[in-house]
Amino acid sequence: MYSKPFFIEKPVWNNAFSFDKRDNKKLFVTSLIDWNLSDLVIWENIVFEDFDFDFKLVSYAGLKNFVRFNYKWKEIIIFDNHNHAIYFWCDAYSRGIIWKNSNLIHIDEHSDMRDPEIYPENLDNLKEIFDYTNFTLNVWNYIIPAQKFWLLRDIYQIRSEANIEDFSFENLDKAVSNILNIDVDFFSPGLDYMNYDNKIAFVKKSIEKADFITIATSPFFIDQELAIKVIKEILG
Secondary structure, three states: OOOOOEEEOOOOHHHHOOHHHOOOOOEEEOOEEEOOHHHOOEEEEEEEEEEOOOOOEEEEEEEOOEEEEEEOOEEEEEEOOOOHHHHHHHHHHHOOOOOOOEEEEEEOOOOOOOOOOOOOOOOOOHHHHHHHHHHOOOOOOOHHHHHHOOOEEEEEEEOOHHHHHHOOOHHHHOOOOEEEEEEHHHHOHHHOOOOHHHHHHHHHHHHHHOOEEEEEOOOOOOOHHHHHHHHHHHOO
16 A cells, blocks of 8 residues: 555545635646655655634645654654554554554644544555545544544643643553654644743654654644754654
8 A cells, every 4th residue: 555656536535624615626646666765755745734713725635655663672763744643553453553442642732633534444444544545534534443443542632831731651651552642743843832842842752652653744833844854853
């Protein structure tokens, strides 16, 4: 899966947002490569388009490629729109990297916990989950399906300084496995009231505890050059 790029041309997935009001009727999904951080490059194809908070239609390019690599003996996958995370969790589960009833440490400006209303039969068929990820889900609703089928047990939402201060890493030591799920919009200018160094330090410590790591660059919510800069600082 994700072996070659393709376009979403129907009003599904993230392409459903304001579909009838947009002249552009397709969004790009790129391929996954195994390499390193140097491959994090912004591409010309539009991966998210919708009206912003000022009711202006805006288009956002995403990554040239999704990137998978090992960092301190841990597998990290970086992609643009955040709903891709559930496919990569299921793939990691199929390869024995994580287990059912995993903890999820979700570092994000948003909860991403909306109900998708439509669910797959299970999470074991990767082709089905690939289609579900790319033709049904969106950036707001990909976590609940993983919890419904027991891939996730405890979900720790890190969205504020209070969440960071109150978090106990001892909870992670008791889990069968830990997934770290980062949305780089946690470092967007709108959240500059939070101490930047504290956020970086928390992410780095979370990486130490994680068994598997997914990172979204979230084109709609943060400038992509800034997102890549943050990722390189986190993993530098």
